[in-house]
Amino acid sequence: MEVEKYLTDATLEVFSSMVFIDITAESPTEDPAQAIQPNLSSLIGFAGDLKGILAIHCPAAVAMGITTSMLGMEVAALDEDVKDAIGEIANMVAGGLKAGLATENKKIELAIPTTVVGKSIHTSGLSGATRVVLPFFSPLGRFGVELRFIHS
């Protein structure tokens, strides 16, 4: 199973076709979610042959920059538009993961995205799940895509 590849490809695809920002994948590190210090995290659960959760972690400047480019409008705060935009990115990246897994005849279904905005937010999952954290570099700064899953 090439989960990391599906995630990377899905993220790059979403950013080139929907967000219109050039990003590059960096090599996975131990815990960029903490290193990145997100002010906004969008999470979406999935279930099926794999069950787990996918999260996009962004510092405020990155989340606002992505939204500006994606929606073609200036945003100056982490408002509803930003939450919707990053939530939609989580949804689309999870959709890409679903398509990748489908090529291996593994089926997953998606829940709905939820967005958390705050100061020094931490997210964690159940101990025992496989965890993949992929940092990406954008002109606005770094952000992270995180996946935690188990086989059903």
Next chain:
Amino acid sequence: MNSFAEINDKLIESTIEIFTGMVMMEISVAGGPLESMGPLKNSITGMVGLAGTHKGVLAVHFPKQVALAVTSSFLGMEVEEINEDVQDAIGEIANMLGGNLKTILSDRGRDIHLSLPSTIYGDEYAFSSQAEVDQVILPFQAPTGLFYVEVELEH
């Protein structure tokens, strides 16, 4: 789909059941459903996604002191900080509530699947879903304070 009023009653019943039977803590409903919640301060949230015939999220929001008391009672051990035990306990409570919600929404929970539970904590954060959802927030009174069970379902 069932109406939210019907879901509310069953959700209240099953939340009380889980706390009485599994957490070993007496709780009660603290008023009617809330429309929205302000930012959560010094809190921890457990959440689990629902996928299948119903798509959505169940979340349970605990202020820190309530989360610590719930974890101590649930695991039978003293906890003083939000550590891995607290995260696991709160995630597991979200998972149990999600399991019951599944059964409430569909006969014996068929055709709905839960994601893995996840926890979020921080000094101050706001929790929100996409716009196109039905949402309910139920307040409960525990001995150490209030906590909230939130359900969001896609139309």
